[in-house]
Amino acid sequence: MHRDFGLSEDQREIVAAVREFVSEKAAPAASGYEEKHEFPRDLFRALGEMGLCGIPYDERYGGAGQPFLTYLVVLEELASGFCSLAVSLSVHHLSGFGIHRFGSDALKEKYLPRLFSGDWLGAYALSEAGSGSDAAALRTRAGRTDGSYRLTGTKRFISSAGEAELYLVMARSGGEGPKGISSFAVERGFEGLEFGKREEKMGWHASPMRELIFEGCAVPAENLVGDEGQGFAIALAALDSGRLGMAACSVGLAQAAFDAAVGFARERRQFGRPVIEFQGLQFMLADMATQIEAARRLYREAARLNDAGGDYSVAASMAKLFASDTVMRVTTDAVQVHGGYGYMQEYPVERYMREAKAFQIVEGTNQIQRMVIGRSLSG
Numbered sequence: 001m002h003r004d005f006g007l008s009e010d011q012r013e014i015v016a017a018v019r020e021f022v023s024e025k026a027a028p029a030a031s032g033y034e035e036k037h038e039f040p041r042d043l044f045r046a047l048g049e050m051g052l053c054g055i056p057y058d059e060r061y062g063g064a065g066q067p068f069l070t071y072l073v074v075l076e077e078l079a080s081g082f083c084s085l086a087v088s089l090s091v092h093h094l095s096g097f098g099i100h101r102f103g104s105d106a107l108k109e110k111y112l113p114r115l116f117s118g119d120w121l122g123a124y125a126l127s128e129a130g131s132g133s134d135a136a137a138l139r140t141r142a143g144r145t146d147g148s149y150r151l152t153g154t155k156r157f158i159s160s161a162g163e164a165e166l167y168l169v170m171a172r173s174g175g176e177g178p179k180g181i182s183s184f185a186v187e188r189g190f191e192g193l194e195f196g197k198r199e200e201k202m203g204w205h206a207s208p209m210r211e212l213i214f215e216g217c218a219v220p221a222e223n224l225v226g227d228e229g230q231g232f233a234i235a236l237a238a239l240d241s242g243r244l245g246m247a248a249c250s251v252g253l254a255q256a257a258f259d260a261a262v263g264f265a266r267e268r269r270q271f272g273r274p275v276i277e278f279q280g281l282q283f284m285l286a287d288m289a290t291q292i293e294a295a296r297r298l299y300r301e302a303a304r305l306n307d308a309g310g311d312y313s314v315a316a317s318m319a320k321l322f323a324s325d326t327v328m329r330v331t332t333d334a335v336q337v338h339g340g341y342g343y344m345q346e347y348p349v350e351r352y353m354r355e356a357k358a359f360q361i362v363e364g365t366n367q368i369q370r371m372v373i374g375r376s377l378s379g
């Protein structure tokens with residue numbers, strides 16, 4: 001309804017170009033990639049050519065020098081047409097974020113231009129089989145040897161694994177707890193890094209997920225991102241911005257489900273008239289529209305807080321929590337509005353509903369978001 005409200009002229013132009021890309025290229029290709037379980041590398045490259053793989057970053061490294069808000073609005077648009085593509089760009093952002101904010105000049109010069117041009121895809125590896133919500137309990141070891149670190153252990157549930165050329169990996173270089181964790185930039189081709197079999201998921205099929213298996217993988221010491229022991233802080237800082245990415249993607253997907261529901265309800269006739277004329281359905285659609293609008297404003301305000309240099313961590317958790325619960329509710333109701341047709345694969349809303357669920361789980365489950373918000377209240 002008010003998708004462009006409050007955006008600058010510059011941002012509106014970028015959004016218009018992305019909308020055209022989504023309607024002409026990304027959305028028509030989405031179901032094909034989802035069915036084939038194939039990462040849309042050509043579309044990701046096209047994003048790079050449009051300057052969209054490093055939107056909020058320094059132009060010196062090939063970024064677009066735009067506010068963080070611009071990046072999120074682009075994600076929202078992409079997710080409305082092809083959720084897995086938007087999610088992959090958001091994961092890509094997590095790896096670039098860590099290196100851009102905390103990496104040495106040499107690391108930035110080496111990796112950021114490749115990431116921001118879209119030549120390389122980036123990924124983010126924090127989770128392990130035994131450490132999800134309690135991420136600081138991770139066990140992958142990074143032992144220091146002459147001139148390098150040797151990584152040993154297994155990372156679980158890693159989006160873009162196998163497909164990505166660069167991984168921001170959190171591993172334990174010191175003792176127990178968060179202060180023993182460091183971050184590393186790990187190339188796909190480093191010896192000792194293998195990939196597990198592809199996970200079969202409920203949705204996001206075009207976003208491949210595998211384990212990263214490190215067997216004494218030698219990572220040059222200069223690929224340490226930030227300082228030793230700073231890795232968990234880096235991981236959390238990346239997650240703050242990533243949570244806003246998940247919120248923006250949730251809003252885009254919810255919008256797509258809502259638009260499909262309205263379109264269907266205007267066409268479908270029962271009892272001699274379009275079903276949208278029944279107040280029972282209108283009220284459902286009115287709630288969906290209101291929730292989407294509220295979620296959009298939450299993530300955009302949090303982005304503005306970030307762009308203004310404020311502490312946006314709690315605002316990001318609120319936006320992620322609310323937007324992902326919204327997309328779950330809205331996609332479920334969109335299926336309901338379609339009646340039996342909504343349950344059929346011929347219509348897109350059943351896919352949207354499956355895709356929505358992941359947003360309540362990734363980058364901190366919604367229980368963890370409530371924990372972050374709750375902790376901020378206890379002072």
Ligand SMILES: Cc1cc2nc3c(=O)[nH]c(=O)nc-3n(C[C@H](O)[C@H](O)[C@H](O)COP(=O)(O)OP(=O)(O)OC[C@H]3O[C@@H](n4cnc5c(N)ncnc54)[C@H](O)[C@@H]3O)c2cc1C
Pocket residue numbers: 091124125126127129131132133134156157158159160201204209358361362363364365366367368371
């Ligand atoms: C589609 C998808 C993509 C992903 N991509 C990546 C990726 O690219 N990189 C990466 O590192 N990880 C990734 N993950 C992993 C994701 O971050 C974890 O799944 C998530 O953090 C939850 O961890 P877990 O699955 O181990 O669940 P657990 O932590 O075992 O949680 C189980 C349940 O317990 C609840 N719970 C746990 N602790 C508490 C608490 N203190 N209070 C209340 N409730 C609690 C949780 O909310 C959940 O309901 C991905 C996951 C999915 C599903």
